[in-house]
Amino acid sequence: NAGVTQTPKFRVLKTGQSMTLLCAQDMNHEYMYWYRQDPGMGLRLIHYSVGEGTTAKGEVPDGYNVSRLKKQNFLLGLESAAPSQTSVYFCASKRTSANEQFFGPGTRLTVL
Amino acid sequence: AQSVTQLGSHVSVSEGALVLLRCNYSSSVPPYLFWYVQYPNQGLQLLLKYTTGATLVKGINGFEAEFKKSETSFHLTKPSAHMSDAAEYFCAVSDTGTASKLTFGTGTRLQVTL
Numbered sequence: 505n506a507g508v509t510q511t512p513k514f515r516v517l518k519t520g521q522s523m524t525l526l527c528a529q530d531m532n533h534e535y536m537y538w539y540r541q542d543p544g545m546g547l548r549l550i551h552y553s554v555g556e557g558t559t560a561k562g563e564v565p566d567g568y569n570v571s572r573l574k575k576q577n578f579l580l581g582l583e584s585a586a587p588s589q590t591s592v593y594f595c596a597s598k599r600t601s602a603n604e605q606f607f608g609p610g611t612r613l614t615v616l
Numbered sequence: 617a618q619s620v621t622q623l624g625s626h627v628s629v630s631e632g633a634l635v636l637l638r639c640n641y642s643s644s645v646p647p648y649l650f651w652y653v654q655y656p657n658q659g660l661q662l663l664l665k666y667t668t669g670a671t672l673v674k675g676i677n678g679f680e681a682e683f684k685k686s687e688t689s690f691h692l693t694k695p696s697a698h699m700s701d702a703a704e705y706f707c708a709v710s711d712t713g714t715a716s717k718l719t720f721g722t723g724t725r726l727q728v729t730l
Contacts, residue, residue, distance in 0.1 A: 508659075535715065544625065546706060546720035547660075554715055562717065594659060603648050603667055603716060607659035 506530055508608035510595050516614045517585045525580040525611050527595030534600045536578040537562075538570060540591040541610070547594060553578055585615045618643045618709045622721035630729050635679075635694040637724045639707035642688065648710040649690040650718070651681055655703045663705070666690065677701070702728045 511526040527536065534555050539547040549562030553572040567589060569581045578597075582589060592612050596605040623638040641647055648667045652660040664675025671683040677700075681692045690707060707721040 537717075544722055546620075546722045547718075548720070549717055552715055552717065560715070596660075598716065603665060603710060604650075604662050605716075605718060607652075607661070609659045610657075 508595055508597055508606050510593075510608040510611050512611060513609070514612050516616065517582075518616050519586060521585050522581070522583050523585065523613075524582075525593055525595075525613075527578045527580070527597075527608060528576055529578075529595075529597040529606070530576065531597065531599075531606065532575070533597035533606075534575070535598045535605075536572065537596040537605065538568070538578065538580045539594045539596065540564065541594060542591050550580065550593075587615045589613065590615045618647070618711060618719045620707050620709050620719055620721035622705075622707050622724050624724055625722065626725045626727065628727040628729060629697045631699055632696050635692070635697045635701065635726065637692040637705050637707075637726065639681075639690045639692065639721060640688050641690060641707070641709045643709055643711075645712055648712060648716070649681075649683060650708040650710065651675065651679070651690075651692050652706045652708060653677075653703050654706065654723075660706065663692070697726075697728045699728050699730075702726055 508529045537552040538550040551570040553559045556575045595608040598605045619642045621640045650665045651663040666683045674680045704725045708718045
């Protein structure tokens with residue numbers, strides 16, 4: 505039982521490049537979330553999903569897109585990366601009936 | 617709208633001393649409250665949570681927190697700090713809607729000295 509995993513762990517992009525971050529969970533959780541963590545700002549919700557095929561915007565969705573084609577996977581895409589998207593990205597998941605979110609180890613993204 | 621305020625971005629205590637990390641929240645509905653810990657280069661791990669019932673909540677690693685509605689607070693305490701407690705601690709509030717979205721505080725980095 506790996507829990508929540510994130511791929512890749514580190515990535516460096518140039519401004520304007522695109523990339524996709526993958527989050528996978530093996531706990532059969534319905535809900536999945538993408539957060540970004542910046543110094544002095546805590547974690548902020550980017551997008552979330554309450555089930556396969558559904559997504560919704562969080563607090564800071566601009567510049568990101570997401571997809572949840574399979575229940576166990578939640579993808580975060582950056583179509584045209586900007587330096588302001590340099591951050592650590594965390595994925596989380598939870599069961600419908602539970603309150604606790606389980607977090608992945610994070611992806612450190614640098615945009616030059 | 618919900619919000620969380622963590623007083624003190626850095627807290628330093630001696631090993632064996634009391635740990636007190638402060639958290640105040642704002643919520644228009646009865647809140648669910650959480651404390652998460654983040655060790656260097658790792659993800660977040662749940663320390664404890666308050667949903668309903670007993671207002672004094674015990675968590676892992678000897679931590680506990682008390683929900684005080686009148687003070688809108690959920691401070692985290694540990695009677696005796698250990699070197700292994702050095703980490704960043706986040707307080708969070710959840711809405712009670714379907715998605716249970718979390719709103720985090722800005723975090724408090726705990727340093728434990730000999």
